[in-house]
Amino acid sequence: MTQAANSESHAAAPKQAMPSVIAQQAATLDRLPFSDTADFDDASRGFLGTLENAAITNAQGRVVWSLEAYGFLTEEKAPATVNPSLWRQSRLNMHHGLFEVVPGVYQVRGLDIANMTLIEGERGVIVVDTLTSIEGARAAMELYFQHRGRRPVTAVVFTHTHTDHWGGAHGVLDGETLARGEVPIVAPNLFMEYAVSENIIAGPAMLRRAQYQFGPFLAKGPRGQVDCGLGKSMAAGSVKLLRPSDLIMETGDKRVIDGVEFEFQMAPNSEAPAEMHFFVPRYRLLNLAENCTHNFHNLLPFRGADVRDALAWSKYLGEALQMWGGKADAMCGQHHWPVWGKQRIDTMIRQQRDLYKFAHDQTIRLMNHGLTATEIAETIKLPTSLEGAWHARGYYGHIRHNVKAIYQKYLGWYDANPVHLDPLPPVESGKKYVEYMGGAAAILERAAKDFANGEFRFVAQALSHLVFADPDNQAARALLADTFEQLGYAAESATWRNAYLFGAQELRQGMPKTPARPPMPRETLAALRTGQLWDVLGVRLNGPKAEGKHIVLNWSFTDTAENFVLTLENCALTYVEAAQASAADATFTLTRSTLDELIAKQASFPEAVAAGKIKFTGKAMSLAELMGLMDEFPRMFEIVEPKRTAVT
Numbered sequence: 040m041t042q043a044a045n046s047e048s049h050a051a052a053p054k055q056a057m058p059s060v061i062a063q064q065a066a067t068l069d070r071l072p073f074s075d076t077a078d079f080d081d082a083s084r085g086f087l088g089t090l091e092n093a094a095i096t097n098a099q100g101r102v103v104w105s106l107e108a109y110g111f112l113t114e115e116k117a118p119a120t121v122n123p124s125l126w127r128q129s130r131l132n133m134h135h136g137l138f139e140v141v142p143g144v145y146q147v148r149g150l151d152i153a154n155m156t157l158i159e160g161e162r163g164v165i166v167v168d169t170l171t172s173i174e175g176a177r178a179a180m181e182l183y184f185q186h187r188g189r190r191p192v193t194a195v196v197f198t199h200t201h202t203d204h205w206g207g208a209h210g211v212l213d214g215e216t217l218a219r220g221e222v223p224i225v226a227p228n229l230f231m232e233y234a235v236s237e238n239i240i241a242g243p244a245m246l247r248r249a250q251y252q253f254g255p256f257l258a259k260g261p262r263g264q265v266d267c268g269l270g271k272s273m274a275a276g277s278v279k280l281l282r283p284s285d286l287i288m289e290t291g292d293k294r295v296i297d298g299v300e301f302e303f304q305m306a307p308n309s310e311a312p313a314e315m316h317f318f319v320p321r322y323r324l325l326n327l328a329e330n331c332t333h334n335f336h337n338l339l340p341f342r343g344a345d346v347r348d349a350l351a352w353s354k355y356l357g358e359a360l361q362m363w364g365g366k367a368d369a370m371c372g373q374h375h376w377p378v379w380g381k382q383r384i385d386t387m388i389r390q391q392r393d394l395y396k397f398a399h400d401q402t403i404r405l406m407n408h409g410l411t412a413t414e415i416a417e418t419i420k421l422p423t424s425l426e427g428a429w430h431a432r433g434y435y436g437h438i439r440h441n442v443k444a445i446y447q448k449y450l451g452w453y454d455a456n457p458v459h460l461d462p463l464p465p466v467e468s469g470k471k472y473v474e475y476m477g478g479a480a481a482i483l484e485r486a487a488k489d490f491a492n493g494e495f496r497f498v499a500q501a502l503s504h505l506v507f508a509d510p511d512n513q514a515a516r517a518l519l520a521d522t523f524e525q526l527g528y529a530a531e532s533a534t535w536r537n538a539y540l541f542g543a544q545e546l547r548q549g550m551p552k553t554p555a556r557p558p559m560p561r562e563t564l565a566a567l568r569t570g571q572l573w574d575v576l577g578v579r580l581n582g583p584k585a586e587g588k589h590i591v592l593n594w595s596f597t598d599t600a601e602n603f604v605l606t607l608e609n610c611a612l613t614y615v616e617a618a619q620a621s622a623a624d625a626t627f628t629l630t631r632s633t634l635d636e637l638i639a640k641q642a643s644f645p646e647a648v649a650a651g652k653i654k655f656t657g658k659a660m661s662l663a664e665l666m667g668l669m670d671e672f673p674r675m676f677e678i679v680e681p682k683r684t685a686v687t
C-alpha cells in the first residue's frame with residue numbers, strides 16, 4: 040500500500056477531490072482570465088529584501104509568523120483540491136519583504152496578514168499601521184532600517200480600528216518614546232470606541248468564530264489552509280492597544296507630519312466603523328486603507344461584526360476618485376500589493392466603487408421584489424466587466440454572502456416567513472427531521488448517493504440535522520465531514536474554504552485543545568475608558584444567578600478624578616458616571632491603574648487592600664458577591680454539533 044493510499048484510508052485524514060469538484064475547477068480555469076498576470080508583476084515590484092520565509096520569533100524563540108509551511112504554493116498549477124482562482128490569490132499573497140512603492144515610500148508585506156506602510160519625512164519615518172503583533176512590528180521596522188538606514192519614527196498613523204492595523208504599535212514606538220509623548224499617533228475619529236467595542240465586548244465569541252474564518256488550526260497544504268484572501272493567516276504574538284493622540288475628524292482635514300503633507304478622507308462604517316483614506320501630494324501616493332484591496336472584501340466577516348455599509352463604502356470610493364483621481368502615481372492599501380499608473384488606479388477604484396454599489400443596489404432590488412437572502416444569493420451574478428477583474432473576486436468576502444449582509448443591514452435576521460419566526464433550535468428540530476425522514480439509516484443511504492452526485496449543499500443540510508439529533512453517529516459525522524471538505528475544495532473564497540475545512544476537521548477530530556484564555560494585557564486595559572470596563576463586566580453578568588439581587592457600589596478613582604455608581608438590579612448591571620449613591624452597599628477608593636491590575640490578575644483584591652491601594656467603607660463583601668455572579672467565557676464551544684455543556 041502506498042503512502043497516499045494509506046493516509047486515504049485513515050478516516051480522519053483529508054480526502055481527494057470528487058469528480059464534480061474536479062470538473063468545477065476546470066471550468067473556473069476556462070472562465071477566468073488567467074493569462075492576465077499583471078498582479079504578479081505588481082506584487083513583486085520594488086522588492087528590496089526580506090527575512091527567510093518571513094519567519095518571526097518572539098523573545099522565547101516561539102514562531103509568531105512564518106510562511107515556511109506554505110512552500111507547496113511554489114507550484115504554479117492548482118491541485119484538484121483548491122479552486123484555481125483561490126490558488127492564484129494564495130500565490131500572490133506569498134510575496135513578502137520590504138518593497139519600494141515610490142522613492143520615499145515603502146511597504147512591508149507578507150510579514151503579517153496586513154501591510155505596514157513607511158513614508159519618509161524630513162527627520163525620520165512615518166509608520167502607517169503597525170501589524171498585528173509587537174514582534175511582527177519590530178521585525179518589520181528592523182527590515183526597513185536594514186535597507187533604508189536607521190532613523191526615528193516621527194509619527195504613527197492608524198488607518199482603522201482592526202487589530203491587524205494597530206496591535207503591534209508598541210513594537211514601533213518603545214516605552215521611553217511613548218512616555219515622552221512627542222510622537223503623534225494619528226487615527227480616525229472614534230478610533231478607541233470601536234477598537235474596543237468590535238474586539239472586546241464580543242471578543243470571546245468572535246475569537247472562536249474567527250478560527251472558522253482564518254483556519255489557524257488547519258494544517259497548511261493543498262488539502263488544508265492555503266490563504267485567508269486578505270493575506271496568508273492570522274499572526275500570533277503580543278497585542279497591545281495604544282491610544283491615539285490626534286484624531287482626524289473631517290474629510291479634507293490636512294496635517295503636515297514630519298514635513299510631509301497628508302490630505303485625509305473619512306470613511307466611517309465602511310470596512311471598519313472608524314476608517315480613513317489619505318493622499319500624500321509630495322509622493323503622489325494614494326492610500327485607501329482597506330477599502331480598495333485586491334478582493335471583494337467582507338460586508339460581514341464570519342467572525343461576526345457590525346454589518347458594514349456597502350452603499351457608504353461605494354460612495355467613499357467615488358469621493359476618493361473625485362478628490363484625487365488622476366493625481367496619484369501609486370495607490371497602495373493596507374493589504375495586498377500596490378497599483379501604479381493613473382489609468383490603472385482610476386480603473387481599479389471605479390471597479391471597486393461599482394462592485395459595492397452593484398452588490399448593494401441589486402440586493403435591494405431583488406429584496407424589493409420579495410426575494411429572501413438565500414434566494415438573492417442564488418440569483419445575483421456579477422456583471423461580466425467585474426467578473427473578469429481579479430481584484431473584484433470574492434477571496435475574503437464573496438458576493439454570495441455579502442448580499443446576505445446587505446439584506447441583514449436593511450431587514451435584519453427575519454425573512455418575514457412566520458415559519459422562521461420561532462423554529463425549534465437545531466437539536467430539537469434535528470430529532471424531528473430525522474424521525475420524519477425515516478431515521479438515520481435512510482438519511483445516510485440517500486446522502487451517500489447525493490454525495491456521489493456532487494449535491495454537497497443539500498447533503499450538508501440533511502446530515503447536519505442527523506448530527507444535531509445524534510452527535511455520536513460516527514457515519515453521519517464522517518459523511519458530513521467529507522461533504523464539508525468537498526465544499527471547501529470547490530470554494531473560491533478563502534474564508535469559505537477555511538470554514539468548511541475546519542468544520543470537517545472538528546467533526547473528525549473534535550475541537551482542538553487550547554490553553555486557557557490569558558487575562559487582558561495591562562496596556563490594553565489602560566487604553567480603555569472606565570465606562571467601557573463596566574460594559575465589559577456587564578456582559579459577563581449571569582442573569583439567572585443574579586435573580587433578586589440588588590447591589591449598589593460607589594467607585595472613586597483618585598488618579599482620573601472619576602466617580603461611578605455601579606448598580607445591579609433586575610439582573611442587569613448599569614452605571615452612572617460622575618455620581619455617588621448615598622445608600623451604597625460599599626464605597627471603594629482606588630486608582631484606575633489598581634483596577635487594571637486587578638482585572639489583569641496581577642494582584643488580588645485582598646492583596647491590594649493589604650497594600651493600601653484600595654480603601655473602602657461599607658460591606659466589601661458585596662463586591663465579592665457581585666464578582667461571584669460573573670461568567671468566565673470558554674475559549675472553545677461547539678459549532679458543527681450540539682453543545683456538550685448546557686448554557687443557561
Ligand SMILES: [Zn+2]
Pocket residue numbers: 153201203204329373374
Ligand atoms: Zn486588515
